[in-house]
Amino acid sequence: MKVITTIGVTKVYNPDKIPVRALNGVDLRIEQGEFTAIVGPSGSGKTTLLNVIGGLDRPTSGDVDIGGADIDAMSDNKLIDFRKQHIGFVFQAYNLIPVLTARENVEFVMLLQKRPKQERHDRAEELLRAVGLADKMDKRPSELSGGQQQRVAIARALAPKPDFILADEPTANLDSVSTANLLDIMARLNKEENITFVFSTHDQRVIDRARRVITLVDGKVASDEVRG
Amino acid sequence: MVVISAVVIGIWAAISLSGFATGMIKSYVNNAVQNIISHIQVHQPEFLEEYDVEYYLPDAPAVEQVIRSEPGVKAVSVRSLSSAMISSAKGARGVRIKGIVPEDEAQVNALNENVKEGEYLSAEGKNAILVSVDLAKKLNVKVRSKVVLTFQGLDGEITAAAFRIVGLFDTGNNPFDEAYVFVRREDLNRLLEPTDGHKYGVAPGALAHEIALMVDDVRSVDAVAARLREKLPGLDVETYRQLSPDLDLYEGQMTSISILYLTIILLALVFGIINTMLMAVLERIKELGMLMAIGMNKFRVFIMIVFETILLGLVAMPIGLLLGYLTISYVQSHGIDLSTYANALEDYGLSAVIYFEIEPVVYWQVAVGVFLTAILASIYPAWKAIKLRPVEALHKI
Numbered sequence: 019m020k021v022i023t024t025i026g027v028t029k030v031y032n033p034d035k036i037p038v039r040a041l042n043g044v045d046l047r048i049e050q051g052e053f054t055a056i057v058g059p060s061g062s063g064k065t066t067l068l069n070v071i072g073g074l075d076r077p078t079s080g081d082v083d084i085g086g087a088d089i090d091a092m093s094d095n096k097l098i099d100f101r102k103q104h105i106g107f108v109f110q111a112y113n114l115i116p117v118l119t120a121r122e123n124v125e126f127v128m129l130l131q132k133r134p135k136q137e138r139h140d141r142a143e144e145l146l147r148a149v150g151l152a153d154k155m156d157k158r159p160s161e162l163s164g165g166q167q168q169r170v171a172i173a174r175a176l177a178p179k180p181d182f183i184l185a186d187e188p189t190a191n192l193d194s195v196s197t198a199n200l201l202d203i204m205a206r207l208n209k210e211e212n213i214t215f216v217f218s219t220h221d222q223r224v225i226d227r228a229r230r231v232i233t234l235v236d237g238k239v240a241s242d243e244v245r246g
Numbered sequence: 247m248v249v250i251s252a253v254v255i256g257i258w259a260a261i262s263l264s265g266f267a268t269g270m271i272k273s274y275v276n277n278a279v280q281n282i283i284s285h286i287q288v289h290q291p292e293f294l295e296e297y298d299v300e301y302y303l304p305d306a307p308a309v310e311q312v313i314r315s316e317p318g319v320k321a322v323s324v325r326s327l328s329s330a331m332i333s334s335a336k337g338a339r340g341v342r343i344k345g346i347v348p349e350d351e352a353q354v355n356a357l358n359e360n361v362k363e364g365e366y367l368s369a370e371g372k373n374a375i376l377v378s379v380d381l382a383k384k385l386n387v388k389v390r391s392k393v394v395l396t397f398q399g400l401d402g403e404i405t406a407a408a409f410r411i412v413g414l415f416d417t418g419n420n421p422f423d424e425a426y427v428f429v430r431r432e433d434l435n436r437l438l439e440p441t442d443g444h445k446y447g448v449a450p451g452a453l454a455h456e457i458a459l460m461v462d463d464v465r466s467v468d469a470v471a472a473r474l475r476e477k478l479p480g481l482d483v484e485t486y487r488q489l490s491p492d493l494d495l496y497e498g499q500m501t502s503i504s505i506l507y508l509t510i511i512l513l514a515l516v517f518g519i520i521n522t523m524l525m526a527v528l529e530r531i532k533e534l535g536m537l538m539a540i541g542m543n544k545f546r547v548f549i550m551i552v553f554e555t556i557l558l559g560l561v562a563m564p565i566g567l568l569l570g571y572l573t574i575s576y577v578q579s580h581g582i583d584l585s586t587y588a589n590a591l592e593d594y595g596l597s598a599v600i601y602f603e604i605e606p607v608v609y610w611q612v613a614v615g616v617f618l619t620a621i622l623a624s625i626y627p628a629w630k631a632i633k634l635r636p637v638e639a640l641h642k643i
């Protein structure tokens with residue numbers, strides 16, 4: 019089983035101008051199979067934390083270990099390759115390539131991994147069906163609703179079979195019906211396929227669905243509770 | 247879009263400027279050829295150095311006959327020439343007199359069309375003279391005023407004769423206009439030739455120093471000149487390029503001037519493309535950040551941006567070339583009227599209406615140049631893009 023651990027992670031932006039301490043000593047352990055929400059007021063460091071545990075950004079100090087690999091020791095290009103294998107990202111917005119259809123967006127990641135054509139095709143279809151978009155495969159992002167776009171983004175994040183899916187406020191731009199819908203799909207994938215989801219949010223309805231809730235305040239873990 | 251318009255405008259400007267420069271030069275050369283020099287001139291070898299009446303053409307009628315019978319020769323004008331002092335009540339100036347046969351001269355150059363006031367020289371009346379508008383102003387004379395020409399005859403005697411101005415001309419080339427006056431050749435010869443003409447080997451009225459001719463096709467100038475040189479040993483047969491080395495220089499410069507303009511514009515274009523592509527990269531920072539986050543490596547991002555730029559350049563290129571072509575074609579037939587600056591232009595021997603012209607090879611130079619420029623200019627933005635850290639990219643809105 020893969021685990022992400024952070025030990026004493028800090029992140030300081032603009033160290034030479036006006037330093038902003040976005041993370042201030044975070045110790046966490048996230049295991050495969052979790053369905054975890056990272057919550058906290060705006061500016062508390064949620065995005066920064068997700069970036070750091072996903073290897074999108076490097077901490078100023080402290081250690082990040084993703085599935086036994088030391089991020090610190092990797093070059094930028096190595097890190098990109100590593101991320102491609104192990105981490106899937108879902109962003110709040112601007113997340114799909116506008117000129118590609120839903121299917122092409124999902125296939126694109128696998129293309130970057132140089133998967134054979136047939137496999138790309140089959141897997142994209144399977145994933146889009148899993149997120150309930152069987153009939154929207156050939157639509158472009160502009161023809162899809164926000165909720166549907168986010169589901170394509172999840173299908174895309176799942177395509178390389180990553181160990182963890184990190185989602186930064188995936189429902190921030192969605193209405194409540196789409197939000198509930200998206201969470202249903204995420205919860206089902208988590209339960210049936212044992213897919214790990216770590217998502218940041220400040221929406222109480224989303225928080226209520228999480229099995230573990232990590233609360234950040236001023237770049238520190240203020241509470242970490244596991245439910246039922 | 248911005249890149250496309252920048253490239254379109256750049257190409258258009260390069261072609262138009264090149265057309266403008268070529269047009270200016272051609273206009274200058276054509277003006278000089280048509281109004282002043284003609285295609286080929288034949289002299290006694292010493293004449294151009296000394297400009298002295300005694301270096302007349304031996305047996306001008308025979309020479310004229312040879313030239314007139316040469317295939318490819320369109321028009322011939324036989325002239326006698328002399329340096330002189332022209333004086334009016336206001337003052338005096340040094341000029342050169344061209345003694346012409348009016349009908350012949352009109353075939354060789356546009357002098358008759360350049361008469362702005364009064365009349366062109368005709369067969370009637372004795373001692374008629376054409377002076378330029380500019381010279382008339384300087385001498386404070388008008389049409390029908392009298393001027394006195396003082397010059398040295400063949401026998402070395404100084405003669406003075408009164409001439410009546412019948413017309414004022416303006417070739418558009420100020421230095422030429424102020425330096426030359428035109429009279430009938432028979433009038434000039436009567437004054438230049440000594441009364442016992444035979445002593446000098448010249449039949450009465452046959453004195454001539456210069457034979458100017460036009461050929462049917464400019465491109466055959468050198469060939470015609472070469473044939474005439476064969477047939478007229480001992481005489482100087484010179485084309486307009488030899489007569490006026492500046493014309494040769496200008497003609498030779500046409501290509502280098504287009505290339506110069508092209509280079510300047512391409513340089514501007516490099517910065518334009520860099521700038522706009524950089525903006526495009528910044529605008530798409532999120533998209534690029536996302537692409538990097540989902541695993542697109544830097545090499546691919548780099549290639550992608552270079553390709554995009556080249557593609558934009560390729561889209562823009564035909565549009566720019568077409569616009570440039572249309573501009574050239576339009577101005578080639580309609581011309582642009584620069585009369586407002588006519589005075590300044592005429593000081594340099596240029597006409598007020600410029601017709602664009604272009605060497606077809608310029609289109610190729612522009613196309614290839616722009617293509618290379620687009621590649622070159624895409625490298626910096628692409629390099630900037632891969633230096634972005636994905637988080638920073640995603641963080642910016």
Ligand SMILES: Nc1ncnc2c1ncn2[C@@H]1O[C@H](COP(=O)(O)OP(=O)(O)O)[C@@H](O)[C@H]1O
Nearest residue numbers: 031038040059060061062063064065066638641
């Ligand atoms: N790239 C950056 N440069 C400078 N400051 C940043 C940057 N990213 C985030 N910050 C700052 O770090 C703090 C935490 O930001 P963030 O992780 O985005 O919080 P959240 O996602 O909880 O709103 C905020 O004060 C924010 O302004």
Ligand SMILES: [Mg+2]
Nearest residue numbers: 064065066186
């Ligand atoms: Mg955030």
